[in-house]
Amino acid sequence: xxEHHEAGQATRLPEAxxxxxxxxxxxxxxxxxxxxxxxxxxxxxLEIALLLGLLLKAAYLHRSVSLTILxxxxxxxxxxxxxxxxxxxxxxxxxxxxxxxxxxxxRFRLTDAGYARAAETSARCSYxxxxxxxxxAYLDAIQHHxxxxxxxTKADVTAAFHxxxxxxxxxxxxxxxxxxxxxxxxxxxxxxxxxxxxxxxGALLPGAVPVxxxxxxxxxxxxxxxPLVHTPIDDSEASSARRSIDRRWVVCHRPVVLTGGxxxxxxxxxxxxxxxxxxxxxxxxxxxxGIYIVDDLGRQMVGVEQLLNRWIVPxxxxxxxxxxxxxxxxxxxxxxxxxxxTNLSPTDLSxxxxxxxxxxxxxxxxxxxxxxxxxxLRTATELGLTWPEPxxxxxxxxxHFSSDTPLLACIPRDLLxxxxxxxxxxxxxxxxxxxxxxxAWQSYYGLQGKxxxxxxxxxxxxxxxxxxxx
Numbered sequence: 001x002x003e004h005h006e007a008g009q010a011t012r013l014p015e016a017x018x019x020x021x022x023x024x025x026x027x028x029x030x031x032x033x034x035x036x037x038x039x040x041x042x043x044x045x046l047e048i049a050l051l052l053g054l055l056l057k058a059a060y061l062h063r064s065v066s067l068t069i070l071x072x073x074x075x076x077x078x079x080x081x082x083x084x085x086x087x088x089x090x091x092x093x094x095x096x097x098x099x100x101x102x103x104x105x106x107r108f109r110l111t112d113a114g115y116a117r118a119a120e121t122s123a124r125c126s127y128x129x130x131x132x133x134x135x136x137a138y139l140d141a142i143q144h145h146x147x148x149x150x151x152x153t154k155a156d157v158t159a160a161f162h163x164x165x166x167x168x169x170x171x172x173x174x175x176x177x178x179x180x181x182x183x184x185x186x187x188x189x190x191x192x193x194x195x196x197x198x199x200x201x202g203a204l205l206p207g208a209v210p211v212x213x214x215x216x217x218x219x220x221x222x223x224x225x226x227p228l229v230h231t232p233i234d235d236s237e238a239s240s241a242r243r244s245i246d247r248r249w250v251v252c253h254r255p256v257v258l259t260g261g262x263x264x265x266x267x268x269x270x271x272x273x274x275x276x277x278x279x280x281x282x283x284x285x286x287x288x289x290g291i292y293i294v295d296d297l298g299r300q301m302v303g304v305e306q307l308l309n310r311w312i313v314p315x316x317x318x319x320x321x322x323x324x325x326x327x328x329x330x331x332x333x334x335x336x337x338x339x340x341x342t343n344l345s346p347t348d349l350s351x352x353x354x355x356x357x358x359x360x361x362x363x364x365x366x367x368x369x370x371x372x373x374x375x376x377l378r379t380a381t382e383l384g385l386t387w388p389e390p391x392x393x394x395x396x397x398x399x400h401f402s403s404d405t406p407l408l409a410c411i412p413r414d415l416l417x418x419x420x421x422x423x424x425x426x427x428x429x430x431x432x433x434x435x436x437x438x439x440a441w442q443s444y445y446g447l448q449g450k451x452x453x454x455x456x457x458x459x460x461x462x463x464x465x466x467x468x469x470x
Contacts (some may be wrong), residue, residue: 011378032187037077037246041084044076045134056093056118059110064097067106072289075130075213075247078104093117108136125277127221130213130248135330138215138224141249142333145209145289148181154206161201165367165374165409166193173362178204181336182359183315185346192364193409194341195258198293200254201339209289210249212361214278218328221278222270230287255290257283261299268310270322284320287336289455297342298349308354311338316359366406369396376412380432387432394434399441415440 024127040045041051051074058073059065070081085108088094093114098107110118122128157175166170177184178201186194213225230252245251259267271280284292298304314320314334323329343351346361355361367375371394380387395415410418416432420439441447 002398031270035245038080038213039077041080044080044131045129045137046131046216047219047220048084048087048175050219051131052088052093054128054131055081055088056110056114057086057122057126059094059108060115060118060122063115064109067104070108073129078324078430082106088114091360123277127214127223127276127278130225132214132216132221133212133248135215135217138212139333141210142288142335145203145207146333146335146336147254147289148335150181150206151179152206155208158206161200164197164200164281165334165369165371166197167368169213170362170364173360175204177360177362180336180359181337181342183357185340185342185358185361186364187342187346187361188364189366189406189408190343191408191410192366194238194296196409197364198295198339198341199258201291201337201374202254205254205256205290207254207392208244208251209254211252211255212249217330217431218324218326220324220326220328222281222450223278224281224286225279226286227306229257229283231255242355255287256293256398257287257290258293258295259283260295261301262302263302263307265302265306270324272325283334284334284336284338285316288333289335290337291339292336293339293341295341297340298344304349308349312354312357365406367406372407372412375409376416379412379416383416385430385432391432391434391437395437397429398434399437411444414444418443 022126041048044051054074055070062069067078067081067085070085071078074081076084078376082103084211085094088108089096089319092111094108095111096106098105098130098392100106152175154172154175157171161171172199174184186198188194211225211230214223215220216222233251234338235255268282268284272278272284273280294307297307300307315338318334320334321330323331345359349355357389366372376388376392376395399405405411416438419432419436422428422436422439
């Protein structure tokens with residue numbers, strides 16, 4: 001499988017963002033909470049103690065701080081920040097150092113008592129930044145933008161993967177699997193392109209979603225926004241949307257989160273850092289309203305059965321339970337499209353009880369010859385190499401078929417990178433030759449000596465399925 005990197009998803013996102021803006025302008029009172037910037041402390045839904053602590057910590061690094069900096073840090077309107085600052089001034093934690101002609105031209109300074117309070121608050125919880133949103137607001141946002149509300153058509157799939165070399169029936173099956181919003185298992189031999197395909201499923205997801213910087217539960221802060229996971233919409237319409245919504249939320253592409261062999265059971269729970277004093281959301285919580293991919297299932301340090309059992313309740317009921325270190329328990333929607341990728345057969349992974357909870361199981365295997373040729377030619381073009389047809393025949397007959405090596409999607413790029421490296425090193429003409437392919441093959445597979453040529457009568461041994469596929 002090979003894909004040219006073009007913006008397949010971006011064409012639908014501006015309209016999705018513009019729709020959020022139009023709705024915000026059309027019916028202000030009926031809007032979900034994230035569309036409406038708070039006008040007062042009461043509108044934030046947060047306790048004054050929490051907001052006061054965030055403001056003091058924001059001022060802590062500066063000692064003297066402007067109202068503009070505070071609003072940008074807390075992501076709250078100036079009217080709300082000014083109301084919090086008024087409380088801090090009244091409690092003699094803050095004082096007005098400068099007041100200009102405009103309402104926004106104000107500078108505050110921590111008092112000695114305020115500095116001490118800020119230091120104490122920072123030591124207890126070092127989270128400093130955007131004010132969190134309430135758990136209920138977060139739940140409402142997930143429900144409003146649920147993955148279950150999305151659907152795709154064959155035209156959507158064709159547009160999203162028009163540069164991907166893959167069997168049509170496979171892409172059709174993926175589109176139908178997304179419409180069920182149930183778990184998908186992609187299995188097949190290593191190197192067949194399962195991970196490559198899974199990572200690009202996000203191109204199918206329509207619309208934009210609001211993601212909070214953090215949420216608060218029982219006075220604790222849980223960080224949700226992750227720059228490695230969440231990609232803000234960056235265009236003029238998105239900028240308009242950001243001005244129209246509560247800035248504690250960020251308008252993002254639907255997330256695609258991938259975890260692999262490093263995954264452990266503890267990673268699927270809230271992660272509390274006693275040094276920082278706040279929580280990080282687990283990967284599948286960060287993936288809400290999007291796709292959660294478990295790659296290389298079966299290679300994790302924890303047993304497959306234990307790992308899969310962890311997801312039985314979320315898959316069945318669509319919710320997941322979490323516990324704070326204080327003992328408070330709360331539930332969050334498991335609103336993701338779960339995708340499991342594995343080199344193992346589904347029957348080798350778990351029993352029928354779990355497999356029934358998977359909506360689809362799709363096999364991704366070796367490519368047909370014509371698709372494999374297309375991948376080779378596209379990859380060569382990307383790397384600035386020319387590839388004569390005889391060289392491709394040599395690759396098939398003298399290298400693949402003589403060694404019963406299946407036509408896996410990963411091989412062309414891996415081989416041609418070695419060819420391109422050799423060309424650059426020796427200053428040779430950028431052309432794929434039999435010699436360069438043979439040398440790359442030996443290096444790739446760690447072989448010694450020259451591969452055997454196919455029999456003179458050309459009756460080479462075809463790997464299972466390739467004669468029919470070609």
